[in-house]
Amino acid sequence: MSAPSTSKMELRIRIACVSSLISLALMAWSMVDSRPIAVIIAMSIGQALGTLSLALFLIVVIWDLRRARVLAPESERLPEPPRSERAAGSEPPAGS
Amino acid sequence: MLEPTQILKLGALVSCALSAVMLVAWLIRRPPLGPGAKLWLFFGLGPLPIAAALMGNIANLEVSKERRFCDSCHVMNPYVRDAEDPHSRSLASLHSKNAWFGGESCYVCHADYGMFGTATTKIGGLRHVWDYYVNDWSSGSRRPELYKPYDDHTCMRCHPQSGDRRPLAHEVHSRMMGEGKVTCASKGCHGPPHPAWPAPEGSGAPGPQAAAPRGGEP
Numbered sequence A: 001m002s003a004p005s006t007s008k009m010e011l012r013i014r015i016a017c018v019s020s021l022i023s024l025a026l027m028a029w030s031m032v033d034s035r036p037i038a039v040i041i042a043m044s045i046g047q048a049l050g051t052l053s054l055a056l057f058l059i060v061v062i063w064d065l066r067r068a069r070v071l072a073p074e075s076e077r078l079p080e081p082p083r084s085e086r087a088a089g090s091e092p093p094a095g096s
Numbered sequence B: 001m002l003e004p005t006q007i008l009k010l011g012a013l014v015s016c017a018l019s020a021v022m023l024v025a026w027l028i029r030r031p032p033l034g035p036g037a038k039l040w041l042f043f044g045l046g047p048l049p050i051a052a053a054l055m056g057n058i059a060n061l062e063v064s065k066e067r068r069f070c071d072s073c074h075v076m077n078p079y080v081r082d083a084e085d086p087h088s089r090s091l092a093s094l095h096s097k098n099a100w101f102g103g104e105s106c107y108v109c110h111a112d113y114g115m116f117g118t119a120t121t122k123i124g125g126l127r128h129v130w131d132y133y134v135n136d137w138s139s140g141s142r143r144p145e146l147y148k149p150y151d152d153h154t155c156m157r158c159h160p161q162s163g164d165r166r167p168l169a170h171e172v173h174s175r176m177m178g179e180g181k182v183t184c185a186s187k188g189c190h191g192p193p194h195p196a197w198p199a200p201e202g203s204g205a206p207g208p209q210a211a212a213p214r215g216g217e218p
Helices: A006-032 A036-067 A083-087 B004-029 B035-045 B047-063 B067-071 B074-084 B091-096 B102-110 B117-134 B168-178
Strands: none
Touching (some): A006 B047, A036 B047, B035 B047, B074 B091
């Protein structure tokens, strides 16, 4: 999966921020107005939106790290040298 | 002096406010996504909202145990009015006068016991709310009902029936209690727990009887 462009990542973060602001508003509503419907909405929709916004932000961070090759997938990493070359000089000669 | 629930609510509101300020500031300024901006967003989207949710959940669970919370659904008003009536002799009213748990008398008498008692009680409450919103309660003939028989063990948490001090009437009725024919709150024993449900206005018919032998009582 290729990493999205910077503008797409910023769009996703903006969505996460707005979603988180809505969830914070719902949670704050239940704090000042403790009626059943406010409590139920805050503890279901509010927390689901908050969790989704954090997950969206973490996905963007992971994409960004992969783009910067900090967390590059296996296929994009440089091939490792063959085992015989790596071990040359450190293994004892055969038959010794 | 603030109560623990109020402190939790205050903490949750402060966390919400801090998080909102951080997110709005980022949305207005929109700095490039450098390490500083990522850390800023992480605190705005992670630890602060999580702290708000944790404190808010605990505060909401505590608030939902209070009798005034039950009273905020108008179908519960007749029960709460009776519980708060100083002249009423119903079981609910007698228990609501208790200095230790009177303010949470609905929850104390109707909560399930055990490790997950609070969770199962709240799930049962959600079912009542769902039923209220999806069915027609406007006629006034419907009343809140229990979904399962009232468990006498709830009474015995505070009124244990140990061997020598067990009254004769309890000995006599123990078999019937085991068979589910009578409960502590049955009419003629210690009930009725609540007054009769008010009849719908204009119907001219009396409301349902207060105490059913098993189940059916809120």
